[in-house]
Amino acid sequence: xxxxxxxxxxxxxxxxxxxxxxxxxxxxxxxxxxxxxxxxxxxxxxxxxxxxxxxxxxxxxxxxxxxxxxxxxxxxxxxxxxxxxxxxxxxxxxxxxxxxxxxxxxxxxxxxxxxxxxxxxxxxxxxxxxxxxxxxxxxxxxxxxxxxxxxxxxxxxxxxxxxxxxxxxxxxxxxxxxxxxxxxxxxxxxxxxxxxxxxxxxxxxxxxxxxxxxxxxxxxxxxxxxxxxxxxxxxxxxxxxxxxxxxxxxxxxxxxxxxxxxxxxxxxxxxxxxxxxxxxxxxxxxxxxxxxxxxxxxxxxxxxxxxxxxxxxxxxxxxxxxxxxxxxxxxxxxxxxxxxxxxxxxxxxxxxxxxxxxxxxxxxxxxxxxxxxxxxxxxxxxxxxxxxxxxxxxxxxxxxxxxxxxxxxxxxxxxxxxxxxxxxxxxxxxxxxxxxxxxxxxxxxxxxxxxx
Amino acid sequence: xxxxxxxxxxxxxxxxxxxxxxxxxxxxxxxxxxxxxxxxxxxxxxxxxxxxxxxxxxxxxxxxxxxxxxxxxxxxxxxxxxxxxxxxxxxxxxxxxxxxxxxxxxxxxxxxxxxxxxxxxxxxxxxxxxxxxxxxxxxxxxxxxxxxxxxxxxxxxxxxxxxxxxxxxxxxxxxxxxxxxxxxxxxxxxxxxxxxxxxxxxxxxxxxxxxxxxxxxxxxxxxxxxxxxxxxxxxxxxxxxxxxxxxxxxxxxxxxxxxxxxxxxxxxxxxxxxxxxxxxxxxxxxxxxxxxxxxxxxxxxxxxxxxxxxxxxxxxxxxxxxxxxxxxxxxxxxxxxxxxxxxxxxxxxxxxxxxxxxxxxxxxxxxxxxxxxxxxxxxxxxxxxxxxxxxxxxxxxxxxxxxxxxxxxxxxxxxxxxxxxxxxxxxxxxxxxxxxxxxxxxxxxxxxxxxx
Numbered sequence: 001x002x003x004x005x006x007x008x009x010x011x012x013x014x015x016x017x018x019x020x021x022x023x024x025x026x027x028x029x030x031x032x033x034x035x036x037x038x039x040x041x042x043x044x045x046x047x048x049x050x051x052x053x054x055x056x057x058x059x060x061x062x063x064x065x066x067x068x069x070x071x072x073x074x075x076x077x078x079x080x081x082x083x084x085x086x087x088x089x090x091x092x093x094x095x096x097x098x099x100x101x102x103x104x105x106x107x108x109x110x111x112x113x114x115x116x117x118x119x120x121x122x123x124x125x126x127x128x129x130x131x132x133x134x135x136x137x138x139x140x141x142x143x144x145x146x147x148x149x150x151x152x153x154x155x156x157x158x159x160x161x162x163x164x165x166x167x168x169x170x171x172x173x174x175x176x177x178x179x180x181x182x183x184x185x186x187x188x189x190x191x192x193x194x195x196x197x198x199x200x201x202x203x204x205x206x207x208x209x210x211x212x213x214x215x216x217x218x219x220x221x222x223x224x225x226x227x228x229x230x231x232x233x234x235x236x237x238x239x240x241x242x243x244x245x246x247x248x249x250x251x252x253x254x255x256x257x258x259x260x261x262x263x264x265x266x267x268x269x270x271x272x273x274x275x276x277x278x279x280x281x282x283x284x285x286x287x288x289x290x291x292x293x294x295x296x297x298x299x300x301x302x303x304x305x306x307x308x309x310x311x312x313x314x315x316x317x318x319x320x321x322x323x324x325x326x327x328x329x330x331x332x333x334x335x336x337x338x339x340x341x342x343x344x345x346x347x348x349x350x351x352x353x354x355x356x357x358x359x360x361x362x363x364x365x366x367x368x369x370x371x372x373x374x375x376x377x378x379x380x381x382x383x384x385x386x387x388x389x390x391x392x393x394x395x396x397x398x399x400x401x402x403x404x405x406x407x408x409x410x411x412x413x414x415x416x417x418x419x420x421x422x423x424x425x426x427x428x429x430x431x432x433x434x435x436x437x438x439x440x441x442x443x444x445x446x447x448x449x450x451x452x
Numbered sequence: 453x454x455x456x457x458x459x460x461x462x463x464x465x466x467x468x469x470x471x472x473x474x475x476x477x478x479x480x481x482x483x484x485x486x487x488x489x490x491x492x493x494x495x496x497x498x499x500x501x502x503x504x505x506x507x508x509x510x511x512x513x514x515x516x517x518x519x520x521x522x523x524x525x526x527x528x529x530x531x532x533x534x535x536x537x538x539x540x541x542x543x544x545x546x547x548x549x550x551x552x553x554x555x556x557x558x559x560x561x562x563x564x565x566x567x568x569x570x571x572x573x574x575x576x577x578x579x580x581x582x583x584x585x586x587x588x589x590x591x592x593x594x595x596x597x598x599x600x601x602x603x604x605x606x607x608x609x610x611x612x613x614x615x616x617x618x619x620x621x622x623x624x625x626x627x628x629x630x631x632x633x634x635x636x637x638x639x640x641x642x643x644x645x646x647x648x649x650x651x652x653x654x655x656x657x658x659x660x661x662x663x664x665x666x667x668x669x670x671x672x673x674x675x676x677x678x679x680x681x682x683x684x685x686x687x688x689x690x691x692x693x694x695x696x697x698x699x700x701x702x703x704x705x706x707x708x709x710x711x712x713x714x715x716x717x718x719x720x721x722x723x724x725x726x727x728x729x730x731x732x733x734x735x736x737x738x739x740x741x742x743x744x745x746x747x748x749x750x751x752x753x754x755x756x757x758x759x760x761x762x763x764x765x766x767x768x769x770x771x772x773x774x775x776x777x778x779x780x781x782x783x784x785x786x787x788x789x790x791x792x793x794x795x796x797x798x799x800x801x802x803x804x805x806x807x808x809x810x811x812x813x814x815x816x817x818x819x820x821x822x823x824x825x826x827x828x829x830x831x832x833x834x835x836x837x838x839x840x841x842x843x844x845x846x847x848x849x850x851x852x853x854x855x856x857x858x859x860x861x862x863x864x865x866x867x868x869x870x871x872x873x874x875x876x877x878x879x880x881x882x883x884x885x886x887x888x889x890x891x892x893x894x895x896x897x898x899x900x901x902x903x904x
Contacts, residue, residue: 018852021713032764033762033763033764033765033766034762034763034764040679054701054734068860070813070852081883088766089760089766090760091633091762104734112899152766153764153765169568186776192663198765198767206726206727206728206729207726207727208727210725210726210752210754211848212778212780213780213847213848213850214722214849215655215726215743215752216750216751216752216780216848217744217746217748217750217780217848218722218731218732218733218735218741218744218745219722219726219731219732220728220729220730220731220732221752223682223753223755223756223775224686224752224753226756227679227683227756228683228687228688230677230679230684231682232682233679234676236680236802237681238629242720256806270666270670270671273660274659274660274662274667274671274771275659275660276657276671277673278672279670279671279672280576280670280671280672283670283672289670293666293669293670294669294670298663298664298668298669299668300667300668300673300676300769301673301676301679301758301759301765301770302664302673302675302759302760302767302768302769302770303758303759303760303761303766303768303770304675304679304756304757304758304759304761304773305756305757305758305761306753306755306756306757307753307755307756307774307776308754308755309755309756309757310603311538311607311777312485312651312811313649313650313754313778313811313812313851314754314755314776315648315754315778316754316755317752317754317755318755318756319726321756323675324759324760324761324765324766326664326668326765326767327666328664328665328669350819354791359764359765394667395665396666396667396668396669397663397665397666397767398767406887409872419470424663425646425661425663425766425767425770426660426661428496434535449538
């Protein structure tokens with residue numbers, strides 16, 4: 001495929017300029033969980049798109065605005081690219097080696113909050129577009145960008161936005177916000193995302209905290225109420241106890257197991273990376289571990305807070321306690337249904353005092369592994385990565401792919417520059433610059449081959 | 453008892469001088485939790501004792517020093533008075549109406565950190581001693597003061613200090629650091645303190661937090677492990693499930709119930725003060741509620757912390773989780789024994805991964821309500837307070853009274869100038885000056901009657 005030489009060479013020679021653009025983008029904090037810097041960041045995205053001749057607009061939602069951009073190309077085909085400009089909160093700050101919003105390059109990596117998830121994905125894609133525009137003057141196909149600002153807080157308004165803008169977003173295929181290589185540097189094709197139902201559970205048992213010498217004996221303790229309510233959701237056997245929780249689960253197919261079986265074992269790698277002594281449910285590795293990782297729905301405590309949390313002891317009984325809990329869903333579970341079942345379960349177990357705040361959700365969605373667009377992305381990867389792209393039928397994480405797959409009817413593929421040590425959502429989030437270049441080169445090929 | 457006229461009159465006429473001494477004492481910050489001003493404050497106490505002809509010394513411990521002072525009197529009997537010179541941290545500072553360490557008198561009250569707990573208790577007692585010395589030239593009995601500097605941080609070194617100084621501290625009766633009137637202005641005699649065993653339970657399940665889309669499926673979650681371990685300690689029925697936990701509990705006697713029965717009902721007052729809709733265990737009020745408040749040991753979650761606790765959602769699985777838990781103990785439970793049983797229980801339930809940090813403890817201790825010294829204190833109160841002193845056989849809180857009762861073998865009585873709105877441990881801590889005068893007059897009578 002030596003016909004890509006000029007484009008590849010442009011990508012290599014103009015790398016620094018693209019990284020400068022990424023740095024500016026990462027320098028703008030845009031924390032959706034804290035409603036911080038979102039409008040400012042949306043304006044930066046609009047400007048980046050306009051710089052490439054895209055017709056761009058910042059479109060209001062009931063939450064953070066969506067940036068939409070569109071530029072016509074030579075063929076009639078339309079590629080929709082989905083990204084998000086919001087990032088996770090940077091805390092705990094003390095664990096960062098350089099400030100999260102002052103991106104730094106060290107040893108071939110760039111560090112900063114959101115650099116991997118997913119600001120570099122947008123700028124490397126724009127870098128690929130620049131390569132084509134500078135060398136060929138025009139895009140090979142129509143390109144549409146949809147860049148939202150609430151991905152890290154469950155994309156609460158995206159589904160509604162898509163439903164209201166079906167014509168505007170009409171396309172033939174979709175490239176997802178993320179993708180990347182695994183621990184062997186092999187490119188991966190993730191064809192499905194689990195759904196999610198994220199809630200905050202809270203208890204207010206009194207109007208004020210009370211001395212534990214009194215309260216502990218006779219007054220209701222918010223922390224105990226919350227602890228018992230949580231323990232009623234899932235036991236040490238990891239089975240979720242909410243009646244009907246598993247009712248709509250579609251079990252994995254033989255083809256799913258075949259695809260999972262072809263993937264390398266992950267047990268040792270996870271143990272090393274996370275310092276885990278072992279896995280839950282007595283799992284040790286192999287296909288069973290890989291299947292568990294994606295085809296089984298979960299209930300995870302993401303945070304707990306109540307009462308005194310400082311050094312030493314304080315003899316106080318808390319009046320308030322809360323927990324963040326996420327449920328990862330598989331096809332065909334629905335977040336609204338899980339929410340209803342959770343409320344019914346808590347009431348039935350005597351926990352009507354536990355308040356549920358729904359913080360966001362979306363159902364799972366999958367793309368057919370045998371779709372022709374999947375083949376284009378998989379085939380064009382081989383030249384770049386010197387390795388076959390491996391197909392993963394579904395992954396454990398979630399994202400708002402449901403409306404893309406089910407409302408817009410698109411095959412959704414993943415490609416990108418993620419890698420196992422990228423530390424998304426954690427301190428010292430980073431990208432590898434070699435993968436940044438590879439992703440841009442892969443994008444060039446996908447755009448060109450798709451347009452034929 | 454008109455033979456107290458001259459002494460009472462001295463107390464009234466020299467009140468301002470005593471309050472000036474209190475002001476100077478309160479002006480010296482002495483925050484044990486922050487190791488701030490302790491030596492300076494111990495020196496002030498030594499000087500105050502020496503001014504009354506006490507032989508005083510500042511005695512080192514492995515923590516804050518103890519001030520010991522002694523002066524001989526006419527009779528052979530010895531009264532030991534226990535106080536502490538340390539105070540709680542003054543934070544939150546913005547809620548104070550006048551600076552915490554610049555004591556001010558407003559509307560018959562003096563405000564300042566530590567003024568009630570318990571610096572005024574020491575100076576009003578010294579004021580009573582002055583009245584006797586100025587009028588009679590000599591004390592009616594031997595008086596010993598033990599004034600420690602770690603009461604607000606669990607008196608960690610006091611028990612050891614007492615064990616090492618049994619001869620020095622030998623006495624016939626002991627007056628406790630606090631005491632006071634209830635919401636009806638009736639003087640109260642609190643004759644027992646519960647014990648305490650304060651622990652931090654923590655779990656480290658991984659070396660780093662992990663994305664909940666991965667961790668939730670296959671890796672151990674510290675927050676879940678802690679939740680399940682806590683739920684194994686106590687269920688919604690409030691019964692503590694640690695095997696052997698109740699083994700050493702001495703049940704309350706018929707006399708205890710009779711004394712509790714004589715006390716006013718607390719149900720409405722607690723509901724109003726804490727905004728409680730009801731009580732635990734189906735309790736509604738009356739003697740059962742009062743008995744539960746003090747004669748049943750507890751297990752209280754004082755704090756919970758794990759993972760993401762900010763606004764909105766963060767999809768992270770925590771690698772670390774911890775809880776502050778206090779057990780209030782009744783006679784004859786021992787903190788070391790409870791700690792051992794807690795460890796054995798967690799291990800037996802499969803929670804060897806839950807670490808226990810012991811943050812402090814002391815056993816419960818009680819004084820016989822029919823002890824002759826109790827009678828002296830109760831009888832002499834009536835003339836001062838125009839009300840009978842009510843006997844509370846034990847209270848829900850804890851304190852270091854065990855070595856006084858069990859190592860020194862003393863009856864320990866409470867008398868003082870606390871009142872419900874004194875705001876100990878809170879902003880705008882204050883004393884009522886009328887109660888300051890009453891306490892000094894009560895002290896004079898107790899010293900004289902005790903010496904007969």
